[in-house]
Amino acid sequence: MTDQTVTSDSGSAKSAEQSSEFAASRLAGGDGRDAILEVENLRMYFPVKSSGVIRRTVGHVQAVDGVSFQVPAGGALGLVGESGCGKSTTGRLITRLYQPTGGKIMFEGKDIAGLSPKKLMPLRRDIQMIFQDPYTSLNPRHTVGAIVGAPLLIHNVVPKKKVLPRVQELLEVVGLNPEHYNRYPNEFSGGQRQRIGIARALTLQPKLLVADEPVSALDVSIQAQVVNLLQDLQREFDISFLFIAHDLAVVRHFCPEVAVMYLGKIVEIADRETLYNHPQHPYTQALLSAVPDVKQAAIGGRRERIRLEGDVPSPINPPSGCRFRTRCPLAQEICAKQEPPLLQIGERHKVACHFAGEIGQHPTKPVTARLLGIDDQGNPDPGATPDPNAVEQPGFADTWYDVQGGHLGAKA
Amino acid sequence: MTVPVTELESHVTAPPGEEPDDSGVQKVAGRSPTQLALARFRKDKLSMAAFCVVALYVATALVAPILVKTGVLDPLTLHQDLLDVNMGGIPKGSFGGISADHWLGVEPGTGRDVLSRLVYGITWSLFIALSATFVAMGIGTVLGIISGFSGGFTDSVIGRAIDLTLSFPSTMMLLALSGVAVAFMTGTLQVPAGDVANALYVILVLGFFGWPGIARIVRGQVLSIREREFVDAARLLGASRGRLYFKEILPNLWAPLLVYFTLMMPAFISAEAALSYLQVGVKPPTPTLGNILTDSINYSVADFVFFFTPAFLIMIIVVSFNLLGDGLRDALDPKTHR
Numbered sequence: 001m002t003d004q005t006v007t008s009d010s011g012s013a014k015s016a017e018q019s020s021e022f023a024a025s026r027l028a029g030g031d032g033r034d035a036i037l038e039v040e041n042l043r044m045y046f047p048v049k050s051s052g053v054i055r056r057t058v059g060h061v062q063a064v065d066g067v068s069f070q071v072p073a074g075g076a077l078g079l080v081g082e083s084g085c086g087k088s089t090t091g092r093l094i095t096r097l098y099q100p101t102g103g104k105i106m107f108e109g110k111d112i113a114g115l116s117p118k119k120l121m122p123l124r125r126d127i128q129m130i131f132q133d134p135y136t137s138l139n140p141r142h143t144v145g146a147i148v149g150a151p152l153l154i155h156n157v158v159p160k161k162k163v164l165p166r167v168q169e170l171l172e173v174v175g176l177n178p179e180h181y182n183r184y185p186n187e188f189s190g191g192q193r194q195r196i197g198i199a200r201a202l203t204l205q206p207k208l209l210v211a212d213e214p215v216s217a218l219d220v221s222i223q224a225q226v227v228n229l230l231q232d233l234q235r236e237f238d239i240s241f242l243f244i245a246h247d248l249a250v251v252r253h254f255c256p257e258v259a260v261m262y263l264g265k266i267v268e269i270a271d272r273e274t275l276y277n278h279p280q281h282p283y284t285q286a287l288l289s290a291v292p293d294v295k296q297a298a299i300g301g302r303r304e305r306i307r308l309e310g311d312v313p314s315p316i317n318p319p320s321g322c323r324f325r326t327r328c329p330l331a332q333e334i335c336a337k338q339e340p341p342l343l344q345i346g347e348r349h350k351v352a353c354h355f356a357g358e359i360g361q362h363p364t365k366p367v368t369a370r371l372l373g374i375d376d377q378g379n380p381d382p383g384a385t386p387d388p389n390a391v392e393q394p395g396f397a398d399t400w401y402d403v404q405g406g407h408l409g410a411k412a
Numbered sequence: 413m414t415v416p417v418t419e420l421e422s423h424v425t426a427p428p429g430e431e432p433d434d435s436g437v438q439k440v441a442g443r444s445p446t447q448l449a450l451a452r453f454r455k456d457k458l459s460m461a462a463f464c465v466v467a468l469y470v471a472t473a474l475v476a477p478i479l480v481k482t483g484v485l486d487p488l489t490l491h492q493d494l495l496d497v498n499m500g501g502i503p504k505g506s507f508g509g510i511s512a513d514h515w516l517g518v519e520p521g522t523g524r525d526v527l528s529r530l531v532y533g534i535t536w537s538l539f540i541a542l543s544a545t546f547v548a549m550g551i552g553t554v555l556g557i558i559s560g561f562s563g564g565f566t567d568s569v570i571g572r573a574i575d576l577t578l579s580f581p582s583t584m585m586l587l588a589l590s591g592v593a594v595a596f597m598t599g600t601l602q603v604p605a606g607d608v609a610n611a612l613y614v615i616l617v618l619g620f621f622g623w624p625g626i627a628r629i630v631r632g633q634v635l636s637i638r639e640r641e642f643v644d645a646a647r648l649l650g651a652s653r654g655r656l657y658f659k660e661i662l663p664n665l666w667a668p669l670l671v672y673f674t675l676m677m678p679a680f681i682s683a684e685a686a687l688s689y690l691q692v693g694v695k696p697p698t699p700t701l702g703n704i705l706t707d708s709i710n711y712s713v714a715d716f717v718f719f720f721t722p723a724f725l726i727m728i729i730v731v732s733f734n735l736l737g738d739g740l741r742d743a744l745d746p747k748t749h750r
């Protein structure tokens with residue numbers, strides 16, 4: 001569904017530039033294969049209990065509230081956002097450590113959102129996870145051999161005698177000394193521990209790996225080594241990745257496609273080139289302004305640092321309308337009244353903002369109003385009919401809305 | 413109190429072929445946390461002394477039956493000839509009849525060798541306290557793990573069970589049911605009557621009423637352990653409950669369990685003595701520290717040595733166990749005393 005030829009707006013130089021980037025992105029990862037994972041309107045509400053003997057549910061943490069995305073087979077999707085925005089929760093939903101409150105998780109075409117633990121068992125081999133903290137993700141009382149070999153024993157895939165050779169093979173694959181299978185995790189450094197965690201995740205030869213901030217606990221000097229290892233593994237074993245990170249710098253080298261999350265929702269998702277060079281959501285723009293940009297530094301220019309004011313609001317009681325409005329420099333009346341839909345605005349670009357546009361070029365009128373059947377202040381407009389297509393979908397459609405000129409309309 | 417071993421001291425050469433990263437702080441090759449704790453423990457003189465006493469106690473308990481069999485110790489033979497019939501059966505001679513044959517004198521009223529009885533009594537005490545500790549720790553650990561790990565309804569149920577057990581008038585029950593329960597065990601369950609049945613009753617009672625403390629401690633530990641990512645990793649692999657409880661979590665509990673063990677042993681050694689005083693448990697002539705102590709109380713004035721020795725012995729054992737427990741806690745969890 002990704003390699004449908006689409007005529008882009010040949011009138012503008014910018015689009016021409018974009019289309020060459022699209023081609024690059026397809027080579028980099030999209031490569032036209034079907035999605036291995038398709039997440040649709042995924043939600044996770046954690047109940048908040050009152051204290052006391054009778055613990056009533058007094059509210060919900062809306063950790064993940066309706067996210068949709070695709071992970072292409074053999075590709076990698078980056079998931080980026082500030083602390084607490086629901087990235088880990090999303091990862092844990094996909095690996096089914098949590099039971100989702102709602103939504104679909106289509107893995108190889110099969111919805112796994114509601115499967116019982118028993119039915120999940122065979123799936124556990126296909127979807128594995130690399131954890132954030134290498135100091136708590138390995139049982140300190142188990143040897144490396146026991147940790148890496150555990151999946152084999154639990155799933156009974158090889159006879160007991162064959163476990164050790166396989167463990168040693170895996171240790172070698174991740175760049176550890178295979179003779180060290182008898183050691184305990186505390187004898188290894190952070191980077192080496194993360195390698196052990198990666199070996200464990202690889203043991204069952206998964207098809208999809210959820211990497212939850214796999215390098216953020218590591219020294220900067222080791223981060224690159226581990227990312228490179230993951231990249232090699234992806235190529236060698238044809239593994240798809242959902243790569244979670246809290247800043248855009250790390251995913252840049254790994255993921256041809258990146259989704260930006262804010263307070264339980266995806267606010268912008270695009271191929272790497274578009275997202276880094278032409279972000280349209282004010283939140284993405286703010287995140288990017290914090291990333292040192294080598295190219296711009298080389299030509300003497302500097303991204304202006306956009307400082308976000310205030311704190312992330314509580315996911316128990318998120319702001320009405322656009323969740324980012326409490327900190328958004330562009331927020332207007334409509335933002336409080338209407339939630340902006342995640343609109344596809346380019347071949348591989350979606351954004352959820354009433355005033356989507358590149359830095360300094362944000363439109364003055366909400367681009368979404370007509371679509372939603374509302375006026376520019378966000379009040380229902382009896383004259384307009386909402387567009388039924390303006391709902392969030394996991395993948396990218398062949399048609400999208402052109403917001404560049406400030407007008408809306410489907411383009412073929 | 414103790415000086416933690418510095419990382420430098422344990423900084424053995426890094427194994428070959430590893431990435432030179434993370435500034436090497438974590439590279440304490442060859443020193444597991446256990447070894448570091450042991451090193452800390454060894455530097456703590458008081459705890460080491462306590463450890464030696466406890467080791468001696470255990471060793472004594474182990475060899476005593478052999479010594480009795482071979483006749484070196486003789487806890488049962490009566491020596492009426494050594495008693496002063498005119499003084500109501502008080503041993504002849506000074507200091508409770510201490511002599512070359514009877515190093516701690518003889519028992520008033522019967523003339524049995526006090527040293528033999530104490531040494532053999534140690535065996536019975538250890539057996540009872542140890543078994544009861546295992547019962548209590550077994551129940552407490554399993555229920556604590558389940559309670560902490562499951563949370564929710566299961567947790568509440570086990571929590572109520574703990575409250576109920578703690579508020580139970582166990583001593584009264586114990587006394588009231590003693591006869592019936594022992595009869596039931598010897599009759600229906602075919603447990604050999606006498607010492608075995610009596611000891612078993614004490615063990616079960618102490619065990620069944622002793623688990624709440626350990627269950628609470630384990631539950632608290634599990635609450636923090638279950639948040640660690642290795643538990644999620646195991647879940648993600650589809651590990652069974654049993655594997656999660658006993659393979660992933662239990663090995664991380666041994667430090668608090670060991671400390672609790674060394675604190676529970678002396679409590680049960682004392683409890684055995686207290687129960688003996690209430691006429692529950694192994695009865696004379698078979699010696700336990702408890703029934704010797706009970707017996708000795710009648711001679712507080714008439715035979716001071718006989719009154720003093722068992723009490724002193726129990727005190728030494730209990731204090732040593734407690735010191736050992738404290739020392740282990742400090743060594744295993746250096747945060748508490750740094």
Ligand SMILES: Nc1ncnc2c1ncn2[C@@H]1O[C@H](COP(=O)(O)OP(=O)(O)OP(=O)(O)O)[C@@H](O)[C@H]1O
Nearest residue numbers: 046061063082083084085086087088089090246315
């Ligand atoms: N088990 C849980 N019960 C209740 N609330 C939870 C639970 N797990 C996460 N949350 C809440 O959900 C929100 C999202 O958490 P999540 O761990 O997914 O964030 P994150 O994006 O991974 O952040 P970080 O970068 O800090 O890892 C947070 O507000 C968090 O407090």
Ligand code: SF4
Nearest residue numbers: 322325328335353354
């Ligand atoms: S919808 Fe409004 S508040 Fe939300 S990001 Fe866009 S401009 Fe800001």
Ligand SMILES: [Mg+2]
Nearest residue numbers: 087088089132
């Ligand atoms: Mg996280």
